[in-house]
Amino acid sequence: MNTPLLEGKDLHVVHRIRGGGLFGSGHVYALTGADVAIEAGSTVGIVGESGCGKSTLARVLVGLQRPTEGSLLWEGHDVWAMSARERRTVLGRGVGMIFQDPSGSLNRRMPVSEIIRDPLDVHRWKSPRERAVRVRELMDLVGLPVSLADALPTSLSGGQRQRVSIARALALDPALVVADEPTSALDVSVRAQILNLLLDLKSQLNLAMVFVSHDIQTVRRVSDRVISMYLGRIVEQAPAAGLPDDGRHPYTRALFSAAPSLLHPTDPIPLGGSVPSASAPPSGCPFRTRCWRADDVCATEMPAYDEVAVDHSVRCYHPIESTTTTTELLREATADRATAAQGA
Ligand SMILES: Nc1ncnc2c1ncn2[C@@H]1O[C@H](COP(=O)(O)OP(=O)(O)OP(=O)(O)O)[C@@H](O)[C@H]1O
Numbered sequence: 001m002n003t004p005l006l007e008g009k010d011l012h013v014v015h016r017i018r019g020g021g022l023f024g025s026g027h028v029y030a031l032t033g034a035d036v037a038i039e040a041g042s043t044v045g046i047v048g049e050s051g052c053g054k055s056t057l058a059r060v061l062v063g064l065q066r067p068t069e070g071s072l073l074w075e076g077h078d079v080w081a082m083s084a085r086e087r088r089t090v091l092g093r094g095v096g097m098i099f100q101d102p103s104g105s106l107n108r109r110m111p112v113s114e115i116i117r118d119p120l121d122v123h124r125w126k127s128p129r130e131r132a133v134r135v136r137e138l139m140d141l142v143g144l145p146v147s148l149a150d151a152l153p154t155s156l157s158g159g160q161r162q163r164v165s166i167a168r169a170l171a172l173d174p175a176l177v178v179a180d181e182p183t184s185a186l187d188v189s190v191r192a193q194i195l196n197l198l199l200d201l202k203s204q205l206n207l208a209m210v211f212v213s214h215d216i217q218t219v220r221r222v223s224d225r226v227i228s229m230y231l232g233r234i235v236e237q238a239p240a241a242g243l244p245d246d247g248r249h250p251y252t253r254a255l256f257s258a259a260p261s262l263l264h265p266t267d268p269i270p271l272g273g274s275v276p277s278a279s280a281p282p283s284g285c286p287f288r289t290r291c292w293r294a295d296d297v298c299a300t301e302m303p304a305y306d307e308v309a310v311d312h313s314v315r316c317y318h319p320i321e322s323t324t325t326t327t328e329l330l331r332e333a334t335a336d337r338a339t340a341a342q343g344a
Pocket of ligand 1: 028029050052056057
């Protein structure tokens with residue numbers, strides 16, 4: 001098997017919260033035991049409810065955050081075993097990052113051409129003249145008129161600002177782009193334009209992409225593989241083409257049922273309770289406190305991450321059978337909720 005472009009092995013991120021405040025001291029388990037492999041040219045989407053660790057995983061993958069434990073390998077080389085300079089070169093050139101809010105991630109006082117040129121300057125890419133040519137090339141690539149070269153970000157529309165951040169992310173011709181909610185801060189009318197631009201660039205430049213979004217139907221549509229996260233854990237990784245029907249983790253199926261599409265119309269699968277705190281995750285399976293399939297075994301220890309099909313792994317004691325429809329799951333979960341209500 002070929003070495004993946006980027007691989008995260010058993011990644012953990014734990015934040016320590018110190019003293020005072022409403023919650024006192026403790027730890028937040030933002031990411032626990034995540035294994036991810038990204039092959040050249042492929043797109044991996046990350047889905048999950050707010051606070052499940054999507055952005056943390058994205059930040060770890062681009063090297064913006066050092067994992068508390070685990071390793072990050074770029075073409076098989078351990079990034080955090082490298083010197084700071086080597087790591088900056090490898091990840092700075094290899095990976096581009098696009099953030100959610102282009103207004104927050106662009107220097108308001110720098111003109112567009114300088115923002116796009118910045119990574120070229122930092123990495124001392126070729127000569128100043130060649131950098132200027134490259135900036136023009138990048139503006140053209142992302143559909144920004146050259147007349148905007150001297151404009152400040154504040155004078156641009158949200159869509160134009162996101163085009164500037166895409167150009168900056170692509171400046172050093174990276175093999176991988178990590179896009180964290182790249183369209184959610186934009187007006188609905190320009191979201192599709194920016195998404196289509198990203199997809200065009202991805203195929204034109206044969207980019208690998210990590211795509212994080214709350215919009216799970218878009219994630220499914222643009223990705224080759226989808227990672228489903230719950231409370232800092234990857235609970236399932238599945239080929240996007242089979243989703244949602246082939247989702248084997250109850251959480252993945254519940255997530256998709258809450259955002260139905262015309263192709264997959266359904267009522268939301270009812271879940272019990274609310275998302276537990278990332279400071280005090282439940283024992284065993286993190287999803288068990290809300291899962292209609294949970295029983296005593298789910299509270300014992302973390303279920304293994306089993307491969308149920310090619311490129312398809314799931315962390316569950318009671319995975320959904322490949323033949324079970326969402327309508328059947330809805331019935332199962334509704335009956336479980338009714339029993340719980342009677343017992344209350
Ligand atoms: N610097 C920090 N200090 C303490 N806790 C943090 C910090 N950063 C993130 N967290 C916590 O880590 C967990 C994961 O956060 P993260 O931002 O990765 O989730 P997310 O899935 O991207 O959420 P959203 O979809 O709302 O952006 C959350 O419980 C969050 O509150």
